[in-house]
Amino acid sequence: MSKLDKRRKEILWAIIQSHIDLNIPIGSILISQRFPVGLSPATIRNTMSKLEEMGYITQPHTSAGRVPTEKGYRFYVDTLMDEQTISINSDLTKELSERLSTITQDSDSLVKEATRTLSLFSRYLAIATPPKTEEILLKRIKFIKYENKKVLAVIISDEGVVKNKIIELDKIYTQKHLDMASNQLNCEFSGLTIRKVREKIAYQLYKEKTMCDQLVANLLYLCKDIIPLENDDFSLNGLSGTSNLPDFATMKQIKEIFRAIEDKRFMLKLLQLISESKGTQVFVGMENIFPAMSELSMVVSTYTKNKSVGGAVGIIGPTRMNYKKMISIVDHTAKALTQILSET
Amino acid sequence: MSKLDKRRKEILWAIIQSHIDLNIPIGSILISQRFPVGLSPATIRNTMSKLEEMGYITQPHTSAGRVPTEKGYRFYVDTLMDEQTISINSDLTKELSERLSTITQDSDSLVKEATRTLSLFSRYLAIATPPKTEEILLKRIKFIKYENKKVLAVIISDEGVVKNKIIELDKIYTQKHLDMASNQLNCEFSGLTIRKVREKIAYQLYKEKTMCDQLVANLLYLCKDIIPLENDDFSLNGLSGTSNLPDFATMKQIKEIFRAIEDKRFMLKLLQLISESKGTQVFVGMENIFPAMSELSMVVSTYTKNKSVGGAVGIIGPTRMNYKKMISIVDHTAKALTQILSET
DNA sequence: GTATAGCACTCTTCACTTGAGAGTGCTAAT
DNA sequence: ATTAGCACTCTCAAGTGAAGAGTGCTATAC
Numbered sequence: 001m002s003k004l005d006k007r008r009k010e011i012l013w014a015i016i017q018s019h020i021d022l023n024i025p026i027g028s029i030l031i032s033q034r035f036p037v038g039l040s041p042a043t044i045r046n047t048m049s050k051l052e053e054m055g056y057i058t059q060p061h062t063s064a065g066r067v068p069t070e071k072g073y074r075f076y077v078d079t080l081m082d083e084q085t086i087s088i089n090s091d092l093t094k095e096l097s098e099r100l101s102t103i104t105q106d107s108d109s110l111v112k113e114a115t116r117t118l119s120l121f122s123r124y125l126a127i128a129t130p131p132k133t134e135e136i137l138l139k140r141i142k143f144i145k146y147e148n149k150k151v152l153a154v155i156i157s158d159e160g161v162v163k164n165k166i167i168e169l170d171k172i173y174t175q176k177h178l179d180m181a182s183n184q185l186n187c188e189f190s191g192l193t194i195r196k197v198r199e200k201i202a203y204q205l206y207k208e209k210t211m212c213d214q215l216v217a218n219l220l221y222l223c224k225d226i227i228p229l230e231n232d233d234f235s236l237n238g239l240s241g242t243s244n245l246p247d248f249a250t251m252k253q254i255k256e257i258f259r260a261i262e263d264k265r266f267m268l269k270l271l272q273l274i275s276e277s278k279g280t281q282v283f284v285g286m287e288n289i290f291p292a293m294s295e296l297s298m299v300v301s302t303y304t305k306n307k308s309v310g311g312a313v314g315i316i317g318p319t320r321m322n323y324k325k326m327i328s329i330v331d332h333t334a335k336a337l338t339q340i341l342s343e344t
Numbered sequence: 345m346s347k348l349d350k351r352r353k354e355i356l357w358a359i360i361q362s363h364i365d366l367n368i369p370i371g372s373i374l375i376s377q378r379f380p381v382g383l384s385p386a387t388i389r390n391t392m393s394k395l396e397e398m399g400y401i402t403q404p405h406t407s408a409g410r411v412p413t414e415k416g417y418r419f420y421v422d423t424l425m426d427e428q429t430i431s432i433n434s435d436l437t438k439e440l441s442e443r444l445s446t447i448t449q450d451s452d453s454l455v456k457e458a459t460r461t462l463s464l465f466s467r468y469l470a471i472a473t474p475p476k477t478e479e480i481l482l483k484r485i486k487f488i489k490y491e492n493k494k495v496l497a498v499i500i501s502d503e504g505v506v507k508n509k510i511i512e513l514d515k516i517y518t519q520k521h522l523d524m525a526s527n528q529l530n531c532e533f534s535g536l537t538i539r540k541v542r543e544k545i546a547y548q549l550y551k552e553k554t555m556c557d558q559l560v561a562n563l564l565y566l567c568k569d570i571i572p573l574e575n576d577d578f579s580l581n582g583l584s585g586t587s588n589l590p591d592f593a594t595m596k597q598i599k600e601i602f603r604a605i606e607d608k609r610f611m612l613k614l615l616q617l618i619s620e621s622k623g624t625q626v627f628v629g630m631e632n633i634f635p636a637m638s639e640l641s642m643v644v645s646t647y648t649k650n651k652s653v654g655g656a657v658g659i660i661g662p663t664r665m666n667y668k669k670m671i672s673i674v675d676h677t678a679k680a681l682t683q684i685l686s687e688t
Numbered sequence: 689g690t691a692t693a694g695c696a697c698t699c700t701t702c703a704c705t706t707g708a709g710a711g712t713g714c715t716a717a718t
Numbered sequence: 719a720t721t722a723g724c725a726c727t728c729t730c731a732a733g734t735g736a737a738g739a740g741t742g743c744t745a746t747a748c
Contacts, residue, residue: 142496144486144488144498152486154488154498164498164508239583258583
């Protein structure tokens with residue numbers, strides 16, 4: 001990895017900055033005009049030639065200006081951008097927090113509202129995963145007599161009701177009987193994460209451990225299907241906005257985004273990525289991660305609720321985007337979300 | 345309203361049919377070749393001239409063939425199409441039913457799966473509203489002690505759990521106390537529709553009727569916010585497919601669809617429309633109904649669950665679409681949905 | 689009187705050309 | 719090492735012209 005000297009960094013920065021602003025290939029003369037760096041176009045050309053050789057920029061055709069490559073953007077985000085102070089639009093932060101705090105409902109609605117706000121501010125496609133259910137701590141399981149053999153099973157966590165479903169038993173039980181059974185189950189499972197509960201149920205069913213109570217065994221079997229699996233859904237917002245943007249103007253990109261959205265594997269990839277590390281991450285030119293999404297970038301951050309439970313929130317936009325601004329917006333959205341979710 | 349004679353009907357039918365198949369302006373020679381109707385292009389031209397005068401077809405420019413107008417399509421759907429037997433692709437129907445019957449979950453998931461299947465078969469944008477909550481019959485309200493002052497309120501209907509929420513009371517009550525309160529509320533509200541329950545609650549709170557029990561009054565007040573409002577959400581599916589179709593090729597239309605999707609008022613319009621009448625309806629060129637959706641048509645049908653409760657399901661596509669096929673698909677989806685929802 | 693063949697006319701579409709403009713790389717001079 | 723000058727390449731936009739499609743009109747046949 002050959003390092004770039006000061007001049008090359010400056011020129012690269014100038015090219016990327018100009019390209020973000022103007023969305024056209026950037027020529028040497030343009031740079032010399034926009035940035036009074038004291039160099040003639042010819043000198044800039046020499047530097048650009050080197051930068052192209054090193055793979056940071058490229059030209060669409062022989063007589064065009066230079067356009068940053070994915071590598072160039074990557075370098076920009078990693079190195080060049082940090083050198084400036086990331087100034088945060090403070091009124092934006094304020095409005096963001098205000099918007100979110102008006103939503104007093106469950107965390108799912110909150111996350112949805114976050115995507116709405118995010119797409120509004122970013123003018124790109126906002127995406128978010130709901131809080132992971134896997135790591136939620138189970139508080140109690142409750143069975144309520146519903147009608148004859150039918151019983152309403154309710155799974156409750158710290159966060160509230162996680163899931164409920166009407167199940168049908170083999171015969172009619174009294175509410176008292178059900179209460180005893182649920183007590184027994186609670187003793188065993190209360191305080192564990194949803195994931196561990198599922199594992200434990202599977203284990204117990206596998207061992208066919210003789211239960212002291214037939215009803216408990218029965219309920220255990222039925223609960224297997226009720227314990228919620230990982231949420232395979234995600235919110236997104238800002239579709240209508242995206243089609244207005246100049247960068248999204250090509251059908252190709254529109255299609256790519258649609259594919260990505262409807263392909264649920266994308267979601268899994270995303271989850272994997274966010275779970276690996278915390279904080280705001282930038283994926284430039286996503287073809288390594290998700291083949292259909294070349295020419296697109298993603299700025300994504302994680303939010304948490306009670307330390308461990310959390311999800312991801314971010315935006316998808318063209319590779320050519322204002323990373324500085326976007327990182328700031330996403331970062332603050334994630335922070336605001338974390339804050340409000342922790343208040344409850 | 346001048347009626348069309350047999351020949352004009354035939355020519356109009358031929359034009360529309362050809363336009364649906366080929367998606368190009370239809371000229372007189374093309375018609376004479378595709379349909380050996382025994383007329384020369386010249387004669388067909390004369391007829392076409394008349395049809396244009398009457399507003400059923402139009403030409404994009406002087407030397408182009410004719411394209412059906414909205415009026416033309418309207419006439420086609422109303423009159424010309426019925427004259428053929430609407431043959432149903434029976435294996436399609438079968439697969440449709442099979443796909444839906446694999447989903448054994450709640451009705452919301454079922455409706456979502458229906459949109460997925462619908463978009464798959466139609467290759468257009470599928471849209472559906474979940475079952476209306478307003479007309480659901482309340483079965484019982486249940487309060488479960490949760491933690492100190494916190495109580496889990498569960499609203500149960502014939503269909504299962506409608507909504508649940510954790511509420512906080514002013515002081516600590518015993519479960520027995522809560523059971524008594526819920527019994528009292530059940531006596532009053534059980535068997536009414538959700539809408540009537542809400543109205544009744546509002547009325548009682550307005551009158552500030554002295555309750556025999558402070559707890560009941562308290563719960564009543566809290567329930568006001570729990571009783572679910574009309575669902576303002578709707579499923580849709582098939583976005584990625586739409587951008588592949590030749591008709592959706594223009595950005596203008598893509599934008600229109602996005603606008604329509606994100607504008608929730610559209611949803612309300614849709615609900616109004618479906619509630620007016622039952623059965624499959626076709627809206628050709630929707631600018632009267634929804635200004636942003638010119639150049640788009642909608643085929644929509646209603647499904648029911650237990651006679652009264654239901655929603656709408658349909659597709660949105662270009663004005664130039666295969667109405668016969670689409671009506672068949674939508675119709676069968678609605679029927680299949682009704683059937684499966686009634687089995688529970 | 690109705691249907692048809694012929695024909696002139698209009699308009700789009702596409703390929704091709706051309707000139708302007710932008711940007712580069714090379715070379716020679718500072 | 720930097721820069722001015724210059725030839726070169728390539729895109730883009732506008733213009734041109736031929737081909738093709740389709741119509742409307744008119745005269746003619748049945």
